Amino acid sequence: MKNTFVNAIADYYQQREEEQESSAEIFDGSGMGVWPFDLFDDGKNPRLKKLLVVDDEAGIRNNYAHIFSREGFSVLTAASSMEANELLAREKINLMFLDINMAEVDGGTFFEVVRSFHPCIKVVVTSVYPIEEQMERIRNADAYHDKADGKDALLGIVSTLMA
Amino acid sequence: MIHSIRFKTTILYSGILCVILVCFSSYLYHSVRRILYQNLEQELTMRADQIVGTIAAYGEMTGGHMPAMSLMRQFLSDQNETPLWRGAMDKLWERHRFSLGAHNDFFRVVNANGEVIMQSEDLPSGASREFDRTLPGSKDAGVFVKIFLNGAAFRELNYPFTFNYRQPLTLQLAMPLAPVDRALSRLLAAMIVAVTAILLLSLFIGSFLTKRILWPVMEVTRAANNISQRNLGVRISEQSLDQEMRVLVASFNQMIGRLEKSFAHINEFSSHVAHELKTPLAIIKGELEIALSREDISPESRQVMMVTLQEVNRLIRIIKDLLLIAKFDYRLDIFKMAPLELGAFLKEVHQHAAVLAGEKGVRLYFSAPERDLPIQGDAVHLRRLFFNLIHNAVKFTPSGGEVRLEIDVTGRSVRVDVKDTGIGIAPEDQDRIFEKFFRGRQQIQLETPGTGLGLSLARSIARAHGGDISFESKPAQGTTFTVILPLV
Numbered sequence: 001m002k003n004t005f006v007n008a009i010a011d012y013y014q015q016r017e018e019e020q021e022s023s024a025e026i027f028d029g030s031g032m033g034v035w036p037f038d039l040f041d042d043g044k045n046p047r048l049k050k051l052l053v054v055d056d057e058a059g060i061r062n063n064y065a066h067i068f069s070r071e072g073f074s075v076l077t078a079a080s081s082m083e084a085n086e087l088l089a090r091e092k093i094n095l096m097f098l099d100i101n102m103a104e105v106d107g108g109t110f111f112e113v114v115r116s117f118h119p120c121i122k123v124v125v126t127s128v129y130p131i132e133e134q135m136e137r138i139r140n141a142d143a144y145h146d147k148a149d150g151k152d153a154l155l156g157i158v159s160t161l162m163a
Numbered sequence: 164m165i166h167s168i169r170f171k172t173t174i175l176y177s178g179i180l181c182v183i184l185v186c187f188s189s190y191l192y193h194s195v196r197r198i199l200y201q202n203l204e205q206e207l208t209m210r211a212d213q214i215v216g217t218i219a220a221y222g223e224m225t226g227g228h229m230p231a232m233s234l235m236r237q238f239l240s241d242q243n244e245t246p247l248w249r250g251a252m253d254k255l256w257e258r259h260r261f262s263l264g265a266h267n268d269f270f271r272v273v274n275a276n277g278e279v280i281m282q283s284e285d286l287p288s289g290a291s292r293e294f295d296r297t298l299p300g301s302k303d304a305g306v307f308v309k310i311f312l313n314g315a316a317f318r319e320l321n322y323p324f325t326f327n328y329r330q331p332l333t334l335q336l337a338m339p340l341a342p343v344d345r346a347l348s349r350l351l352a353a354m355i356v357a358v359t360a361i362l363l364l365s366l367f368i369g370s371f372l373t374k375r376i377l378w379p380v381m382e383v384t385r386a387a388n389n390i391s392q393r394n395l396g397v398r399i400s401e402q403s404l405d406q407e408m409r410v411l412v413a414s415f416n417q418m419i420g421r422l423e424k425s426f427a428h429i430n431e432f433s434s435h436v437a438h439e440l441k442t443p444l445a446i447i448k449g450e451l452e453i454a455l456s457r458e459d460i461s462p463e464s465r466q467v468m469m470v471t472l473q474e475v476n477r478l479i480r481i482i483k484d485l486l487l488i489a490k491f492d493y494r495l496d497i498f499k500m501a502p503l504e505l506g507a508f509l510k511e512v513h514q515h516a517a518v519l520a521g522e523k524g525v526r527l528y529f530s531a532p533e534r535d536l537p538i539q540g541d542a543v544h545l546r547r548l549f550f551n552l553i554h555n556a557v558k559f560t561p562s563g564g565e566v567r568l569e570i571d572v573t574g575r576s577v578r579v580d581v582k583d584t585g586i587g588i589a590p591e592d593q594d595r596i597f598e599k600f601f602r603g604r605q606q607i608q609l610e611t612p613g614t615g616l617g618l619s620l621a622r623s624i625a626r627a628h629g630g631d632i633s634f635e636s637k638p639a640q641g642t643t644f645t646v647i648l649p650l651v
Contacts, residue, residue: 059442059446059449063449063450064449128441128442132499147441147442147449148441148479152452
């Protein structure tokens with residue numbers, strides 16, 4: 001399951017790179033595959049920061065969307081790794097909240113995909129597992145959050161990572 | 164030692180061997196004794212025959228021609244005391260005595276009335292009394308009897324015969340028992356030495372053999388001891404084991420297999436509990452927090468939501484603590500031990516805790532010795548341990564009181580005291596405060612929040628570090644919790 005998924009994603013990105021090579025010049029003379037609004041992003045304006053919440057629990061997705069849109073972020077949500085993958089292809093994401101325990105492709109596998117193909121995206125592992133266990137399951141994430149720790153802890157993590 | 168199979172088996176073997184040897188030896192001893200006595204008695208009978216034969220031959224040879232013999236006949240028939248002839252017979256006996264090899268024997272001849280007709284020249288004093296005692300018709304009468312002459316044991320034969328077909332006489336012949344007794348005591352000594360030596364040898368060999376037989380058990384035990392929660396996948400090899408041991412090892416391996424399964428089950432179960440219970444609580448909490456951050460809610464609703472949030476937080480804490488306790492109980496590997504300088508570590512803990520104490524108006528003091536306190540510890544869990552203790556101390560200390568965090572070194576261990584000037588622990592609660600979910604009566608009366616798991620966790624953590632936790636408390640004066648941790 002894991003390998004087929006990773007392979008499929010690899011194929012997908014290869015295709016995209018090929019497409020981008022032909023279209024990059026339209027947006028950017030430098031030849032880098034970036035999105036147009038990046039040109040105006042001075043990194044200070046949170047309105048341009050996009051967050052992605054990947055969680056199979058609708059309650060959590062809504063909750064986080066609520067919290068972060070009030071903080072002035074633009075929030076996207078995905079109910080599965082597949083959905084998230086689609087979004088990553090279309091949108092420029094700055095920070096991603098990633099649940100571990102999800103049906104089909106779990107957070108651990110998807111984390112590897114994100115690290116391989118989107119190394120710039122900061123990933124916060126969010127789960128109800130104790131932090132130590134989260135660290136065991138997914139190594140090298142930018143931050144770990146126990147969902148039961150609440151809003152303030154979460155905002156703290158985001159402000160640190162976005163500083 | 165006494166309760167080891169090796170000791171018991173050896174003792175059992177040697178005990179059985181001892182009983183067999185003692186039975187065999189005593190049977191042997193009595194057989195030899197009987198044979199020796201029978202030989203002695205045959206010898207006695209033979210000599211008595213010869214003496215009697217000599218007396219008869221002497222009578223035959225001399226016939227009626229020699230005055231001596233006629234006198235002897237007369238003497239024998241008339242029983243007149245004739246010392247001369249008695250002397251002649253005695254001399255004859257003395258001569259025979261050496262040819263018979265009977266120079267240690269004593270004898271006398273008595274008639275039917277018990278009167279002595281002749282006797283050995285050198286008959287010791289007191290011999291007459293002994294011989295009299297065994298005459299036919301006396302109380303110790305018998306064919307073969309044991310008597311004592313000059314303090315030495317003798318075997319005596321009472322041999323009836325008739326002289327010249329007229330006179331019934333009794334020959335009393337005594338042979339010393341000393342050679343027989345000497346042989347017997349030598350045999351006894353040899354047997355005691357042999358039995359003791361055999362027993363000692365059997366103890367030694369038995370112990371050695373038992374050790375060899377039990378060696379696989381020790382091996383299995385060693386292998387079993389090496390199996391811990393970390394490597395439940397390990398099985399003991401059944402190769403090169405005896406059949407019985409193989410059965411034992413097979414059952415042991417099966418047991419480990421079941422254990423492994425149930426550990427995996429617990430692991431999975433607590434993981435599910437975490438996920439299934441904490442997820443809805445996390446959602447409720449998140450929604451409440453969002454709702455509370457809105458300005459347009461009535462004070463009543465805010466109050467309700469605050470209480471709900473508090474209770475949700477409590478539930479979350481209980482679940483977290485429970486999962487942790489479950490892990491402490493069966494998975495020591497969750498402790499990531501690393502070198503830690505306790506002084507600096509506790510200073511940092513103190514700084515964090517001081518804020519918490521300050522909010523309540525309790526002063527938190529810190530003192531530590533001027534030296535490094537290196538320990539092996541898991542910083543995350545140790546922080547949990549000391550925060551729990553300080554948190555408790557602050558919780559039960561009224562505003563204006565003080566809590567002291569003091570470090571001392573005693574020998575190879577470090578001692579951390581958390582002293583408060585709080586309400587203390589009721590004496591009737593003191594035995595139970597480390598129990599899971601136990602909450603003291605003051606805690607219930609004062610409605611202080613808590614899960615009743617903090618001290619149980621604290622103790623598990625202290626013990627996982629090779630230390631322990633204890634306390635002393637006086638109601639209304641304060642409590643001191645003491646954590647002892649081994650220094651590296």
